[in-house]
Amino acid sequence: MALAMLLGSAAAATPAAAETLVTMNTVQIFSTIDPAKISDYTDYMAAVNLYDALVSVDEKGNLIPKLATSWDVSPDAKEVTYHLRPDAHFSDGTPVTAKDVVYTFERLLKINQGPANLFADVLKPGSVVAVDDHTVKFTLEKTFAPFLTTVPAVFIVNSKVVEANKGADDGQTYLSTNVAGAGGYLLKSWDRGAQMTITRDAKYYGGWNSAPIDTVHWVITNDETTVKSMAASGELTMSSQFQSPETYDSLKAMTRFNVVSASTASAFYLKLNTKAAPTDDLHVRKAIALATDYDTIQSQINPGGPLSGPLPAIFADAVATDLAAPKFDMDGAKAEMAKSAYAGKTDIPITLQYVSGTKFEEDIGLLMQSNLEQLGFKVTTQPDPWNRVTDLATKLETSPNMSEIFFEATYPSPDSMFFTQYDTKAAGTWASLEWLKNPDIDALIEKARATGDVKEQNAIYKDLQHKLVDLQPDAFLETQVIQHAMDKCLTGFKYIPMQSFSYDFKLYSWTCK
Numbered sequence: 001m002a003l004a005m006l007l008g009s010a011a012a013a014t015p016a017a018a019e020t021l022v023t024m025n026t027v028q029i030f031s032t033i034d035p036a037k038i039s040d041y042t043d044y045m046a047a048v049n050l051y052d053a054l055v056s057v058d059e060k061g062n063l064i065p066k067l068a069t070s071w072d073v074s075p076d077a078k079e080v081t082y083h084l085r086p087d088a089h090f091s092d093g094t095p096v097t098a099k100d101v102v103y104t105f106e107r108l109l110k111i112n113q114g115p116a117n118l119f120a121d122v123l124k125p126g127s128v129v130a131v132d133d134h135t136v137k138f139t140l141e142k143t144f145a146p147f148l149t150t151v152p153a154v155f156i157v158n159s160k161v162v163e164a165n166k167g168a169d170d171g172q173t174y175l176s177t178n179v180a181g182a183g184g185y186l187l188k189s190w191d192r193g194a195q196m197t198i199t200r201d202a203k204y205y206g207g208w209n210s211a212p213i214d215t216v217h218w219v220i221t222n223d224e225t226t227v228k229s230m231a232a233s234g235e236l237t238m239s240s241q242f243q244s245p246e247t248y249d250s251l252k253a254m255t256r257f258n259v260v261s262a263s264t265a266s267a268f269y270l271k272l273n274t275k276a277a278p279t280d281d282l283h284v285r286k287a288i289a290l291a292t293d294y295d296t297i298q299s300q301i302n303p304g305g306p307l308s309g310p311l312p313a314i315f316a317d318a319v320a321t322d323l324a325a326p327k328f329d330m331d332g333a334k335a336e337m338a339k340s341a342y343a344g345k346t347d348i349p350i351t352l353q354y355v356s357g358t359k360f361e362e363d364i365g366l367l368m369q370s371n372l373e374q375l376g377f378k379v380t381t382q383p384d385p386w387n388r389v390t391d392l393a394t395k396l397e398t399s400p401n402m403s404e405i406f407f408e409a410t411y412p413s414p415d416s417m418f419f420t421q422y423d424t425k426a427a428g429t430w431a432s433l434e435w436l437k438n439p440d441i442d443a444l445i446e447k448a449r450a451t452g453d454v455k456e457q458n459a460i461y462k463d464l465q466h467k468l469v470d471l472q473p474d475a476f477l478e479t480q481v482i483q484h485a486m487d488k489c490l491t492g493f494k495y496i497p498m499q500s501f502s503y504d505f506k507l508y509s510w511t512c513k
Contacts, residue, residue, distance in 0.1 A: 019214040020510040022490060024238040024503075025230065027222035027358060028386035030196055033187070034175040035155035036107055037114040039429065040390070041408065045500035049198055049216065051155030051181030052206070054082050054101065055148075057501055059494040061412035063148060066206075067096055067156055067182065077143050077452055084134040088205045090158040090182045098130035103159035107170055115153040118410070120425045122147065145452050146413040152498060153411055155181060184208075184506040185216065195219050204506075211509040213490075222357040231257070231485070239485040244359055245303060251485035261483045262495035265314045266408035267307050267417070270368070270475035271433040272401065278348055278377075279401045283340035285472040288402070290333035291371040292475045294326055301367070302360040304478035309465040311417050312479045314497060318414040318458045320465040326476055330374065337375050347378040351400040353392075356383035361404045364477075368402070393430040403433045406480060412497045414461045418445050422468065434473035441467060488512075 030042045038047050054068040068082040088096040105128040108116050122144045129137050140147060157171075158180040165174035174180075179187045184206060185198040200214045221227065222240075224247045230236035231251050239251060251257045272279045272288060279285055298304050305313070308323040342348050352368055354361035362383065369379040382400055384392070392398040409416040420426050423445050424437045441464065448460040468474075482495060482502075492508030 018513075020212070021215045021217060022213050022237045022505065022508070022510075023217045023219060023230070023235055025219045025221050025227055025236065025240050027220070027240050027242045028355065029192055029220055030190065030218075031387060031390065032114075032176060033179065033190075034172060035104070035114070035157060035181075036111045036116070036170075036175075037172070038155075039114050039431075040386075041406075041500045043114075045218075045503045046196060046198075047155050048183070048499075048501050048504045049185040049506070050179045050183040050187060051157070052088075052183050053152045053155050054084075056152050056504075057149075057412055057496055057498045059496050061497045063152070066152075067101075071148070073148070077145070077147075078140045080138045080140075080147065081131070082136050082138075084136065085205070086134055088182060090161070090180065091186055091201050091203075092158065092161065093203070094158055094160060095133075096156060096182055097133045098136040099133075100156055100159045101136045102128050102130050103162070104154060104156045107157070107162070108154060111170060111172065115150070115410070117420070117426050117429075118150045118153060143450050143452065145449055145457060146411065146415040149411040149413045149416075152501075155183075157181060184504075188215070193220065198505075206506065208506070209509055211511060213505045213508050213510060216505050222355070222359075224359060227251075236485075237487045237490055241480075241482045241484055242358060242360075243483070243485070245300075248483055248485055256487055257485040258488050259483055259485050260493055261481055263305060263312075263314060264408065264480045264482045264495055265312050265412070265417075265497040266406055266480040266482070267310070267312050268302070268304065268404070268406050268477040268480055269310075270477055271403045271405050272473055272475065273396075273399050273403075273433060273435055274471070274473050275396055275435040275437070276399065276401060278340075278342055278350060281340045281342065282472065283336045284342065287333040287336035287340065287375055288368075288372065289326060289472055289475040290329045290336060291368070291375060292326065292477065293328045293367055293371065294477065295328065296367065297364055298478045301363045302478070304481045307476040307479045309469050309476055310421065310474065311414055311461065311465055314479075315414045315417070315461075317454075318461040320462040323465060323469060330371065333371075333375055342376065346376045348376050349380065350377045350402065351380045351382050352402040352404075353382040353384055353389065353400040354404040355389060356385050364404060390430045393433050394428050396435055399433055399435060403430075404477075405430060405433060407431050408480075408499060409497055410499055414457075415445070415449060418448075418461070418464055422473070436471070436473050438471065441471075 033046050052066050055063045056066045067088050069085050070083045072081045161180040162171040184204040186201050188197040188199045190196045197217045252259050272285045308325050354365050365381045420431050422436050424442050426432050444464050448457045489512035496502045
């Protein structure tokens with residue numbers, strides 16, 4: 001994230017109010033800013049600043065009011081009624097009403113992308129109705145325990161603006177380059193492959209702190225030399241969370257920066273395609289997991305915390321603590337290969353995908369290549385830009401055998417980690433490159449969703465973790481320990497366990513004069 005610069009002339013008789021500019025690098029492009037299509041960390045980073053949802057999330061995972069001031073849940077948990085803030089308005093001054101909420105959800109369900117899969121079999125057209133201008137009611141098709149925690153993922157659009165620019169695709173073309181939201185920032189410029197700039201809306205209905213960030217400028221680069229050069233020149237205010245340890249050390253040595261860190265609800269996986277040869281063979285997947293040097297990855301290549309299964313430790317009550325930590329065991333890997341359909345074979349073709357230009361992912365790829373070739377594999381490393389990763393993931397036949405992927409909770413519930421990655425209804429995205437499609441896993445996810453008993457839910461989640469580890473759809477590399485090099489004048493970073501809500505710049509301040 002970025003450097004803050006004072007704008008304006010010191011020589012002026014009556015100086016203009018100092019404005020702050022934060023420049024932050026991000027390692028992947030912003031794929032979309034349409035709330036009905038957003039899916040990854042950069043998409044949500046933009047959306048949480050340009051739009052508001054009914055509710056948001058704080059650093060403890062608690063729901064907090066946003067466009068809605070309060071909400072009521074029926075005894076059977078199948079009806080939820082939200083009461084809207086009467087003074088809330090979109091950036092063009094139009095009041096936010098229940099009609100806009102209904103329109104947003106109807107549009108989401110129709111387009112059926114982005115966060116729509118969160119509501120599969122839960123909401124249908126007509127499930128969301130306006131009771132009056134400031135009251136909206138959701139009627140669920142079935143009990144869905146995580147429902148309240150999913151609502152922050154849906155950002156409300158201005159129905160009048162979108163309808164006026166609806167075209168033939170429900171406003172997708174319009175909202176691919178324009179914003180129709182009630183967020184604190186306005187889109188100033190966006191070059192998809194290079195940068196995005198947003199500016200503070202002084203008329204934001206939610207108000208501002210006493211030292212707000214006026215402009216946020218994201219520069220898209222994953223080149224470590226470029227990041228260090230931006231920092232040295234004074235341009236950079238805040239780094240991405242995906243820099244190399246050496247870059248963090250270099251920026252910290254400049255004295256202008258602090259390095260902040262936090263444990264997260266984000267896990268780093270080597271996702272294994274369970275439906276494509278040779279990773280459709282369970283013993284091959286077990287061999288790959290055993291041939292993974294976890295200690296080197298966690299301590300040297302990309303420092304992070306341990307991960308014994310699909311669920312990060314931040315979900316403490318739901319974590320199966322009896323799972324053994326994965327281990328690096330080449331002899332064990334060879335034994336698994338001897339049980340596989342590929343026993344005794346050499347030059348077994350296998351592809352390993354990672355995000356191009358991301359050095360630590362490249363280093364992990366080279367480490368895996370070296371280890372796997374000892375098992376008889378002929379590894380083709382496949383560096384792809386992020387938009388290519390997401391495109392290839394939509395079809396089984398174009399999905400690679402192995403993919404290095406970070407996945408963070410889309411909403412503050414263990415359900416987010418299980419449904420989005422492993423449920424059959426969520427297949428065909430970068431988050432579900434395992435292509436698991438396992439009826440037993442689907443049934444357990446659905447069972448946990450159907451009960452409001454937290455103790456029962458957690459027992460199901462623990463069972464799910466054991467079954468997933470047995471199926472080995474991933475090598476569980478590490479829990480991400482997020483790090484940012486931040487200018488010492490910039491404050492406000494708090495890790496929030498939901499997508500990129502930590503980068504809601506309404507929460508930040510510039511403390512230097």
